[in-house]
Amino acid sequence: MSDMRLLVIEDDSEAAAYLVKAFREQGHLADHAADGLDGYARASEGDYDVLIVDRMLPKLDGLSLISSLRAQKIETPVLILSALGQVDDRVKGLRAGGDDYLPKPYAFSELLARVEALGRRKAGAGTQETLYRVADLELDRLSHKLTRAGQEIPLQPREFRLLEYLMKHAGQVVTRTMLLENVWDYHFDPQTNVIDVHISRLRSKIDKGHDTQLLHTIRGAGYMIRDGAA
C-alpha cells in the first residue's frame, strides 16, 4: 500500500529528516512539523492519513496535542513515538487518544508496518467486514469458520485471532511485536521465537498441500498474508 499522506511531528531534525526520507522512499508523502503548535496547526488543516507524533515536543507536548485534536473531532490515526517505553507510559499515550505507541528506539520496518496498518484502518473505517478473503482462503468472523478452496480447516481460538489479524491487514507487513500486542496483548519482547513458531503452525494449516503460498515471511520485518499471484 502506498501513497499515504503522513505528518511527522518531531523536534529532533535529524530523526525527522530520516523518517521523512524513509517514508518517501516507500512511496508516501511525508511532511514535517518541528514543534507541537506547528504540528497541531498542520494536523488540523491538512488532510493526513496518519500522524506520527513524538511524545516530548517543544511548545505543546505530544499528548496534549493529541487530546486537542480529538477534542476538535479530528480523528486522524495517531502513532506516538516515545522515549518512555514503560507499560504505564503506553497506557497514558493511548488514553490521550493515540492509536498506537512505539517506544524509541525502533526499527523503521516496525514503524512503517504500524503506520500502514493505521492508514489502512482509516481507509477501511466503518466497514466491518464479516468475511475476510485472500485468494481462495476465506475466514468467516461470525461462525469462526475457515476454508481454503472450499475445504474447511479447524482452528484453535488463538489461531483464529492470529489469522484474523493477519487477514485484516492482508497485503501489509505485520511485525512480530504487532502480533504479540494485538493477538496476545503483551508488549514485552520474548527472547524465544515464540511468534515464529505460532506462524509456522498456522502456515502448515493453511498453506500445506496448496500450490500458492499465502502466508509469507518478510525478511527482517515480519509476516504478510497475500495472494501469491498478486
Place this chain on the structure above:
Amino acid sequence: MSALAKLFRTTAFKLALVYSIVFAVAASLVVMNVGRSVRGVLEDQIGETIDADIRGLSDQYAQGGVQQVVQSIERRIRQPGGDIYLLTTFAGEPIVGNVASLPAATLSSEGLVATTYQRPGEREAKRRAMARVFVLPGNYRLLVGHDVEEVERLRKILRQALSNSLVWLVLIGAIGGLFVARRVLIRVDAMSESAAVIMRGDLSRRLPIEGSGDEIDRLAVNLNAMLARIEALLRGMKEVSDNIAHDLRTPLTRLRNNADAALRLTGDPATLHETLDRVIAEADSLMRIFDALLTIARAESGSGPKMEALDVSRVAEDVAELYEAAAEERGVAFAFAIEPGLVVRGNRELIAQTLANLLDNGLKYGTPAAAGLAPELRLIVRRDDRLVRLAVEDRGPGVPPADRDRVLDRFVRLEASRTLPGSGLGLSLAAAIARLHDGALRLEDNAPGLRAVLEIPATTSAPPRIGPQGDMTRAETG
C-alpha cells in the same frame, strides 16, 4: 566554640531560659497580688477598728461629755498597742493623746487617711499610720488612728521573699535547663557526629540508638532505615554503573567493529548487507539491555506501574500457550499444571514478562547435561497457603547452591552459559519484578535441573505482607 557558648545556642537551653523567665514573671505577679490583697484586708480591718473606736468615743461624749472622753482615751493610751489617739480643741490645741506631733493638714482631713506621726518621747522617727478625724459636737476634734508600721514590715518581708525566690527560681530553672539541654545535646551531638562520618562516605555507619524508644530514638531509627535504603540504592547504582562499564562495552565494541568492517567493505553488496544486519542486531540487543535495566531500576525504586487485582492463573495459561509451540519445536516436553482462579495484586504485563523470562531461560539453559535425560520444561502454578507459587522447572544443569543468590544480580552469568546469547539480566529482572509485587524469586534444586519460583502474596483472604527478601527459607522440595 566553647562548651558553654555551644550550650547557649542550643534549643533546649533557650527553652529553659524562656521558661525560667515566664515562671519568674508569673511568680512575681502572684506574690504582688497576694501582697496587695493582704494589705487591703489589713487596711479594711484597721479602718473598721478605727470606726468602731470613734463610735465608742462619741457615745462616751454623748453620755459624759468631754471629761469622759478624756478619761477613756487616757485609759486606752495606757494599754500597749498600735492605737493612736489625739483629742484637740477646734483650734488644734491638744487636750489628750499619745501623739507628739503630726502634719497639720491631717487634722483637717476627712475620712480615713494615711499620715505620719511622732510618739511622745521618740525623736525624729516618723511613724506611718492610718487615721480618721472626727469632729465631736462642741467643736472638739478627735483623731483615732492605728500604727501601720507592722503592715509595712509585712510588705517588706513579702518583697524580700519574692526577690529571694525569684533568684532561686531563675537559678533552678537555668540549672534544670542546662541539665536537659546537655542530655539532649550529647545525644544530638552523637547523631550529628555519625551523620558527619556518613557524609564523609562511610554509608554503612548508623546513628546511635539508646533503646528508650523516645522521640530522639524514633528519629534515629527512621533515619537509619532511610540510610539503609539509600545505601541499598547507591550500591545498586554503583553495581549498575560498574556492570554497564563492563558488560555494555562488549556489545558496543562488537557494534563498532561491525560498523567499521562495513565501512571498509568494498564490492560484494551481500556481505555489506549481512554486516549491517549484524550491526542492527547488536543495536537491538543493546536496546533490550537498556530496557531491562530501566525496568529493574523502576521496580527497585518502587515507582512501578499500576497494580491491580489480577487473575494470575489466566496470565500463566496465556504465557504457557504462547511458549508451548516453541518448546515443542525445540523437542522439549512442555507440561503445565495451573490451579485456576488465583488472584494476586499485580501488573499483568510484568508478571507475564517474568514468566516469559523464566521460560526463555528454561528453553535456553534447560538442555540436560546428563545423557539419557529428555529435555523437559514445566510450568506449575499453585497456591501454597498465602502465596501463589509460579514455578518453572527444567532438567538442565541447574544453578549450584552457592551461586543462587549471585545469579539474581545484574549481568551475572555463570561460566557455563557465557557462550549462549543473553544479557544476564533476565533473572535480575524477574527478581526485581518479584520484589515489586512484595514477593520473591527463589531458585531451587529440581534434582536434576533448576526450579525458579516466583512467589507472590495471594490477595484472597487477608493478603499477607512479605518482606522484600522474605527470608522465611523454604524447605527445598523435590
